[in-house]
Amino acid sequence: MAAVEFEHDGDIARITLNSPPQNRLGNALVQGLTAAMMDLAERDDTRALLLCANGPDFSWGGDIRNWKDISHQAFGETIAQGLQLTNMFEDLPFPTIVAVQGQCSGGGFELALRGDIIVASSDARFGHTEATIGAFTLLGGVQRVADRIGRTRALQWAYTAEMVDAADAFDIGLINEVVPPEKLEKAANAWLQKLGSGATRAHAVHKNLLRTWSTAGVKAADALIPKLAEQIHASADLQDNLEDAIEAVVAGEQRPHFVFKGK
Structure with a gap:
């Protein structure tokens, strides 16, 4: 089973995180995402992209199991590679839509923040969990929350590692739409078709x-x-x-x- 499913149908692309239940950003998932981004970067026929996830949760973030036995330098290099990947996603020259269900935390939240449009099911929860183990938002999450909704909430969430539900995230302008869980796929596809057929x-x-x-x-x-x-x-x-x-x-x-x- 591939950790990431990537399809390109006409001028519409879809990337699906496929390592449930937690969809953690381990080696296989990162490699799959990197391959998809490289493909998209080399094409000129993509007009919109949907990033979604299989399972009950979008992503719990990084796979910390491989953090213990690597050197400090190697850890920094790993994070640099993660930043390069998420920057590629953020810099794609066409609209990107992220569909989020369940938990979206740590690196998973930071990945979602790199999208243009975030559509969430009503059971979605967002949060910076890094401080619970003494880390910080390693993929640029705190500054991107600040960019979307301001410094005050960005610092609060990074400091407290609190989880924010979809309704509150929508009310303060972090995400674009909240729908019932059974309507998430339909809502995300509506954004995909609308933006993919636009200017x-x-x-x-x-x-x-x-x-x-x-x-x-x-x-x-x-x-x-x-x-x-x-x-x-x-x-x-x-x-x-x-x-x-x-x-x-x-x-x-x-x-x-x-x-x-x-x-």
Whole structure:
């Protein structure tokens, strides 16, 4: 049984963590995720990705069983590899949706935070559990919670290792949608189809601008806009629909629903 299932159907991709019940980020799962990310990085035909998990829980985080008998340097190198992997996921130039059920903690929570859209079942629980063993959020979780909802909650959750249920996570803006457990797959697929058929090139620009804003601020993001505008103006997504959009403006009508090629 593969620890990670990866499929690419047309222009839609799906990655499934398949090491239940805890889906811990051990060697097999990390290797499977890395192979999937390498494949996606080499393609130019992906328009959206869904990351989900089999079993009752999304992921309990890292597999700490292999932490005991390695050197401090080797541990640091292992974490560097994990950061490289999660950075690849975060930097994919198309929308990414994460579907979460049950426990989503430690490195599993940090992986989910790298997605663009998080859809959770009502039984989902999120938390930084690292401090319970004297560690910290090794895959960049605390700063990404801060980026999404602010420093106050980020520090609180990292300090206390409390688990936050899906309803509270939604209310404070950490996640995008909460649905009953039996509707999670349908809701995640709805996001996948909606974003996967949208303006893919524009979505990539929005991700780029927000990443730049997160690391360097509003002015740095603004500085990218003219060059990015040139690229978007040359895209089929924009050019193929401009004539009809202009006609709608002239007629004083709402623009029609456009079909995008993702190019």
